Amino acid sequence: MLYLIGLGLGDAKDITVKGLEVIKQCSRVYLEAYTSILTVGKEALEEFYGKELILADRETVEQEADTILKDALQCDVAFLVVGDPFGATTHSDLILRAVKLGVSYRVIHNASILNAVGCCGLQLYNFGETVSIVFWTDTWKPESFFNKITKNRRNGMHTLCLLDIKVKEQSVENLMRGKKIYEPPRYMSVNQAAEQLLAVIQNRRLQGEEPEVTEATVCVGLARVGGADQQIASGTLQEMTTVALGDPLHSLIVTGTLHPLEVDMLKLFAVDKSVFEQS
Amino acid sequence: MLYLIGLGLGDAKDITVKGLEVIKQCSRVYLEAYTSILTVGKEALEEFYGKELILADRETVEQEADTILKDALQCDVAFLVVGDPFGATTHSDLILRAVKLGVSYRVIHNASILNAVGCCGLQLYNFGETVSIVFWTDTWKPESFFNKITKNRRNGMHTLCLLDIKVKEQSVENLMRGKKIYEPPRYMSVNQAAEQLLAVIQNRRLQGEEPEVTEATVCVGLARVGGADQQIASGTLQEMTTVALGDPLHSLIVTGTLHPLEVDMLKLFAVDKSVFEQS
Numbered sequence: 001m002l003y004l005i006g007l008g009l010g011d012a013k014d015i016t017v018k019g020l021e022v023i024k025q026c027s028r029v030y031l032e033a034y035t036s037i038l039t040v041g042k043e044a045l046e047e048f049y050g051k052e053l054i055l056a057d058r059e060t061v062e063q064e065a066d067t068i069l070k071d072a073l074q075c076d077v078a079f080l081v082v083g084d085p086f087g088a089t090t091h092s093d094l095i096l097r098a099v100k101l102g103v104s105y106r107v108i109h110n111a112s113i114l115n116a117v118g119c120c121g122l123q124l125y126n127f128g129e130t131v132s133i134v135f136w137t138d139t140w141k142p143e144s145f146f147n148k149i150t151k152n153r154r155n156g157m158h159t160l161c162l163l164d165i166k167v168k169e170q171s172v173e174n175l176m177r178g179k180k181i182y183e184p185p186r187y188m189s190v191n192q193a194a195e196q197l198l199a200v201i202q203n204r205r206l207q208g209e210e211p212e213v214t215e216a217t218v219c220v221g222l223a224r225v226g227g228a229d230q231q232i233a234s235g236t237l238q239e240m241t242t243v244a245l246g247d248p249l250h251s252l253i254v255t256g257t258l259h260p261l262e263v264d265m266l267k268l269f270a271v272d273k274s275v276f277e278q279s
Numbered sequence: 280m281l282y283l284i285g286l287g288l289g290d291a292k293d294i295t296v297k298g299l300e301v302i303k304q305c306s307r308v309y310l311e312a313y314t315s316i317l318t319v320g321k322e323a324l325e326e327f328y329g330k331e332l333i334l335a336d337r338e339t340v341e342q343e344a345d346t347i348l349k350d351a352l353q354c355d356v357a358f359l360v361v362g363d364p365f366g367a368t369t370h371s372d373l374i375l376r377a378v379k380l381g382v383s384y385r386v387i388h389n390a391s392i393l394n395a396v397g398c399c400g401l402q403l404y405n406f407g408e409t410v411s412i413v414f415w416t417d418t419w420k421p422e423s424f425f426n427k428i429t430k431n432r433r434n435g436m437h438t439l440c441l442l443d444i445k446v447k448e449q450s451v452e453n454l455m456r457g458k459k460i461y462e463p464p465r466y467m468s469v470n471q472a473a474e475q476l477l478a479v480i481q482n483r484r485l486q487g488e489e490p491e492v493t494e495a496t497v498c499v500g501l502a503r504v505g506g507a508d509q510q511i512a513s514g515t516l517q518e519m520t521t522v523a524l525g526d527p528l529h530s531l532i533v534t535g536t537l538h539p540l541e542v543d544m545l546k547l548f549a550v551d552k553s554v555f556e557q558s
Contacts, residue, residue, distance in 0.1 A: 009388060013297035016287060016389070020296060084390055086397025092544050095400075099547060107398050109288060109390035109505050110295070111363055114403055116388045118365025121374075124393055125409035129436060132404075155430065157408060226388050265371050268378060 002072040002098050004085035006110025009226030011040045012048035019108045023049050027075040030056040030068060032082070032091075033167070045080075053080070057168055065097050072103045083112035113225060113251055117160055120220045120232050121265020122253060128157030133193045133252070134164045135186065146200045149254050150212045156257035163188035163250050187248030190221035190233075194240035194252065213237065213254060218275065220253040220266065221245055235271035243271055281351040281377050283364035285389025288505030290319045291327035298387045302328050306354040309335040309347060311361070311370075312446070324359075332359070336447055344376050351382045362391035392504060392530055396439055399499045399511050400544020401532060407436030412472045412531070413443045414465065425479045428533050429491045435536035442467035442529050466527030469500035469512075473519035473531065492516065492533060497554065499532040499545065500524055514550035522550055 003022050008014030015023075023029055031042060031053040046053050056068070056079070071077050085091055085107055098105045118124045129152060131145040145161065152159045166186040174181045197213065204211045215238040223231040223245035233243045240252065258266070267276045282301050287293030294302075302308055310321060310332040325332050335347070335358070350356050364370055364386055377384050397403045408431060410424040424440065431438045445465040453460045476492065483490045494517040502510045502524035512522045519531065537545070546555045 006390065008295060010297070013300070014295050014388075016293050016295050017299060018289070018292040021292070084394050084397065086394065086403060092400050092540050096540075096543055096547075107505075109293075109395045109398070111285065111388035111390060112394045112403075115363050115365065115391045115394045118363065119386050119388075121371050124365060124391075125411075125441075128407055129434075130404035151434065155408075155434075162404075261371050261375075264375055268375075 001076050002069065002094075002103050002105040003076065003078045003108060004091060004095075004105065005078055005080050005108045006084040006112070007045075007080055007082050008110040009083055009113065009116055010224075010228065012045050014110070014226065016108060016110060019110070020049070022076070022108060023051055023078050023080070025076055026051070026078040028054065028068075028071050029078045029080065030054045030060075031080045032061065033057050061094065065094055066101075068094075069098055069101050069103050072098065072105075073101065084110050084114075086112075111226060113162065113249075114160065116225045117222060117251060117253060119225060119230070120222060120234065120253065120269060122158050122220065122255065122262050123259070126156070126158055126256065126259075126262075127160055128152030128155060128256070130160045130162060132162045132164065133188065133196060135166060135188060135192075136196055141196075141199075143200050143203070146197065146204075146211075146213070149197075153212050153217075153254065153256045158256045159254045161193060161252040161254065163190070163193050163252060165249070188250065189248070190223070190243060190245055190250045190252050191241050193250070194219070194221075194237055197237060197254075198241065218255045218258065218266070220255065220269070222251045222253070223247070224249065225251065232269040233271050234266040234269040235275055239271045239275075280355050281348065281373075281382050281384040282355065282357045282387060283370060283374075283384065284357055284359050284387045285363040285391070286324075286359055286361050287389040288362055288392065288395055289503075289507065291324050293389070293505065295387060295389060298389070299328065301355070301387060302330055302357050302359070304355055305330075305357040307333065307347075307350050308357045308359065309333045309339075310359045311340065312336050340373065344373055345380075347373075348377050348380050348382050351377065351384075352380065363389050363393075365391075390505060392441065392528075393439065395504045396501060396530060396532060398504060398509070399501060399513065399532065399548060401437050401499065401534065401541050402538070405435070405437055405535065405538075405541075406439055407431030407434060407535070409439045409441060411441045411443065412467065412475060414445060414467060414471075415475055415478075420475075420478075422479050422482070425476065425483075425490075425492070428476075432491050432496075432533065432535045437535045438533045440472060440531040440533065442469070442472050442531060444528070467529065468527070469502070469519050469522060469524055469529045469531050472529070473498070473500075473516055476516060476533075477520065497534045497537065497545070499534070499548070501530045501532070502526070503528065504530065511548040512550050513545040513548040514554055518550045518554075 005019040149159045284298040
């Protein structure tokens with residue numbers, strides 16, 4: 001049996017009782033390590049579970065899926081995913097391969113950023129399509145996320161922006177030389193995401209557009225959601241460029257139409273309460 | 280301290296390790312009982328937690344919020360919510376009152392239907408606004424949910440439809456007589472939701488419209504998501520009127536634009552695989 005188990009968002013104890021019981025009974029336990037991170041490391045998890053964890057980066061999962069699954073024909077294998085197994089990234093491909101090989105699977109759900117963002121007081125059913133904001137490079141500055149945010153906002157909907165994570169990335173030089181040397185991990189901050197959004201707004205104005213999202217649009221920055229040191233800050237997009245939220249992971253919400261109860265909640269986290277006084 | 284603790288979706292063991300530890304240390308533990316249900320009853324939870332639970336229905340929470348919160352000034356109080364505390368219903372009002380009274384609060388997240396629906400293989404970031412489908416009566420047949428589904432579908436987005444729950448409802452007669460006699464709980468099935476959708480489609484055609492959603496639109500019916508006996512069925516809206524998914528709770532997804540990997544996943548749950556053969 002293959003178990004896909006969500007670990008939640010905070011630390012080792014955010015796993016469910018059921019998930020923990022299953023891990024303890026599994027012969028092999030993989031930890032998916034490329035889409036997200038917990039605030040604690042692999043060692044802390046191993047100690048809490050009393051099990052050795054096999055780190056599964058993108059290469060492992062893509063190249064060795066059949067190895068993972070062949071084990072699961074004979075014994076119980078767990079595949080641990082930060083958040084929910086079907087959160088920001090789905091593991092559909094692994095499941096489809098499992099079914100093809102005749103391996104049964106079971107999912108043990110947990111919180112993911114997609115529902116835990118509700119902690120800022122914005123109603124989850126008022127969110128439109130989720131977008132990803134990627135790190136721009138000197139030569140690659142995609143703006144498609146801005147169009148989706150604009151569409152959501154025109155429909156009155158909030159947008160959750162998942163911010164880029166670069167783990168186990170190779171420099172172009174090392175990639176060309178075939179050297180498996182990896183750059184230090186990078187996590188986009190709310191400040192960086194806000195700067196990129198402002199740059200798009202400037203671009204659009206240069207093109208004669210009047211963007212729907214501006215410096216004054218109400219946004220929410222969130223850091224380490226679900227963790228003991230979680231931080232939330234609400235304010236204008238401009239304010240999001242300087243707000244100090246500390247360590248990763250960060251997420252950014254661009255609001256749509258705000259309801260009075262939502263405004264009351266956002267005031268609790270306001271960088272500057274006067275922004276919300278007129279609402 | 281006030282703890283808002285998500286219980287997840289299945290049974291007692293779907294609580295997180297952290298959530299369970301907090302419950303054990305709390306002096307009073309309320310179980311929110313009006314927005315959803317677990318597949319197990321209050322007694323099973325009490326036995327597993329080793330704690331007595333105080334059922335908090337809508338009346339309790341609205342009328343006795345201050346009582347709940349005054350306790351929380353002196354000791355630790357837990358407020359348990361099926362799914363995530365910010366899932367289908369937010370508890371913003373309780374939090375705002377707590378902050379006003381100077382009561383600290385902490386949220387312990389869990390899976391909710393809003394992220395666990397990913398188990399059917401549809402990508403969560405391709406969902407638009409979530410809608411609720413309410414039980415129609417002889418005199419009240421709102422259709423607003425259909426317009427939202429249509430808007431999502433035009434934007435290529437899937438729609439999660441949360442299906443109505445009637446718990447502790449009074450008949451008009453008992454309400455007028457002031458008798459606190461409650462009707463048996465009712466939970467809308469996927470079949471009932473599909474019938475109501477088909478009725479709206481007929482209405483729209485009578486008004487000369489060509490609805491975006493038709494009998495042939497691909498839908499997904501889900502029952503008891505996260506439970507050991509979870510069921511998923513994919514097929515046309517017409518097929519959803521007769522699919523047998525068993526006990527509550529049910530949810531329905533009306534799909535938007537389907538990606539190839541999503542189609543492959545939906546085939547696993549197909550009522551009739553030929554529906555997906557052309558995709």
